[in-house]
Amino acid sequence: DVTGKRWDAAAGGARGFATHFLTRPHRRGGQHHVQHLFVEPALAGGYRVMSYWVSMQWDAEHDTKAIRAMGSYLDTCVQVDGQWRIQEKIIDPWSSASAPFRKETEA
Numbered sequence: 001d002v003t004g005k006r007w008d009a010a011a012g013g014a015r016g017f018a019t020h021f022l023t024r025p026h027r028r029g030g031q032h033h034v035q036h037l038f039v040e041p042a043l044a045g046g047y048r049v050m051s052y053w054v055s056m057q058w059d060a061e062h063d064t065k066a067i068r069a070m071g072s073y074l075d076t077c078v079q080v081d082g083q084w085r086i087q088e089k090i091i092d093p094w095s096s097a098s099a100p101f102r103k104e105t106e107a
Contacts, residue, residue, distance in 0.1 A: 046078035
């Protein structure tokens with residue numbers, strides 16, 4: 001999902017996220033790469049995990065490959081009955097204005 005949605009219990013949780021992703025039209029030919037970078041204790045218990053992701057799309061008919069979207073996830077993970085679960089997933093798709101890259105300055 002690259003829509004910027006917040007996936008928590010009210011939005012269907014992990015099952016809602018998976019159903020949304022797996023039933024999306026035109027899903028074929030893509031790849032999703034995730035890099036987990038930061039883990040820190042959450043204020044209410046559990047942990048918050050910041051991850052960066054990139055979604056790639058392949059068009060086999062025209063033999064083209066492109067980056068479809070980039071962004072970050074912020075997951076809140078908690079233990080439920082001794083198992084770690086994602087309690088909330090915040091998806092932050094980047095645009096050219098919101099991506100955290102430093103603009104090069106002129107020399």
